[in-house]
Amino acid sequence: MTRLTAPFLDDPALKQVLAALSAKGAQVLIVGGAVRNALLGEPVADVDISTSARPDETIRLAEAGGLRTVPTGIEHGTVTVIADGRGFEVTSFRRDVETFGRRAVVAYSDRIEDDAHRRDFTMNALYATASGQVLDPVGGLPDLAARRLRFVGDPHARIAEDYLRILRFFRLLAWYGREADLTALAACRELRGGLSSISKERIGHEIRKLLNAPDPSRAVALMAESGVLPLVLPGADASDLAELIEIEQEYGAGALPVWPRRLALLAPQHAAEALRLSRDETRAQDHIAQALTLPAPVAAYRLGRAFAAQSVLIRAAHGVKPAFGWCHELARGAAAKFPLTARDLMPALSGPALGEALHRAEAAFVESDFTLPRDALLRIALQQEAKA
Template structure:
């Protein structure tokens, strides 16, 4: 079996702030290693962002170590063994090695240990159960590096036991497969997720949303979502769209144009009724406004003449224009290289949206009384202004008002 390479030349591992944390923990007599995601990403050639540290020191001794080294000390998760140490504004979560005594969903009663293998065996996937010393040496008690080489997401130990500890791991299995996997998913892991899919119903909306949105932003989101739909996993969350091919087309369009994946737009393409998911996924007010704007205008097409484009863009605004065009393009049969769709999408940045020159105050100043009639008159003048292709100025509009010609 191939041994994991040293990470000693990784820039993040030689960072001065991280070195100070290592120094502080070792001065207190503890052993410390970078754990989980940072090691996984480094071995996969992915960007390393957050750096979490595991240590043999108990939480109170972590705090003592931080105080002695004059680091910022914050007991962010002390009941579960996690202390955040801050160096020059840079936070590091430092967690005591743990074993689960009792698990119940997201929460667990833990006991602290100095056994690295025991700590690894409580983690979800083998690729997340790797550790790295300050010198770059990899400790791999669950053979996770072999799974990294195969790009295979594999549960630590028995998949059913890991899922029993926390049903969110079902969604995490698919999310990690979409983000880091290649080829078919691990057979045993997939079978366990499908068999226990009903457990997802008991998860909080916030946790489901977080995993689902991360999955939708992953590079292999489309085939993974199709897999979930084919195994009726999606149906546990909501009714999926009958045709998921537009989701795959959107992924190709995003890649071709260098666009960031938009989880909300992809949700529209994968769910039969995204607007109905407000409570199920704890959608924000801003997200609901985007969905409502999309729902009220579905006619974006390259066949629109330029004058028609201006009218639609004026009513929608730039964000809703881009949203509707991206969705319509994905639902069309046109390729990701289609120039006519590219031009339609770019129109939002080419035409400066004008502001209607009149306000209610202008009409009040010309003798109209407050009330519904004033609002109707303002709307009629705005319609006339739009029909003029937005060229009429304030004075022209007021003359229309004075002459009663706005209808």
């Protein structure tokens, strides 16, 4: 018998929810990612709960136990139970009657086996009691021990229920897997065309999480080999991603945002539209791309130290190793201040001539490696006026 000893089981709020819902004899279990992560020794964020109680019964039991409820997804059998100011999603056991892609006709069930067979991967179909006893209806424990990512049942059927599961397969492989089930991988390749029916926002959400994994290079390489990567990121080139991961580890890049850098390496031209990036995320990709066209200190001066650092790491992954002292050079570029303002050139200059003069002087300042003094820059700015 496998038993969890995870700290989250001692959470008073969780204990209160589990006790309230099981007060009349309903089966109440922790399910999915919390169980998976605890068994792997990974951090546990959210704790989801599955129960044989129907949604209306869940609400009655929770409120009888002094807890507040919110019917966040009651049409799908999900109620959020609030304890100590935190929400726990509680979903009733269900079984599929008919499926139509993401839409399905479901019926409530009293059997954990029915509920488990609706889930995506075997390592996500693990349940635990309040005392930590692990229940494994679909053989997920051996897969988890082997870090093997396998669909529950027929992978073609699971994917057809929601084609986004193709990307979830690669994302979970990046985070938790060492071995990709070959039948699962084949199904992802064969059914990849179904991703065209998935919104770019949902695809973008998965890609962000995938690229945030400690080392997504193998999963992304398999995406490329299976034809999935070019569908979701046209023009993507994953050939240097593994090198980038090594560079990140070598240079200690943990303080910088991870997925934007990796995305900029993969697909510098098409990512914003393909993944429906936000305005700020698109601007970040544009800044990284611009930084890649500039010497690193100049990039730090014009765009900021963080974007310049991203470009240095990407260049290193492409084989252009940074010079000794590059961090100091970035700091120096970021700290450089152009000593002229428009007021310094007025009233001698105005309008377009004023802008051109400032641009000319700043270009000279940058070309001088930020060393030209203010007086020299004034002469450069006013030289055209003097000729006139």
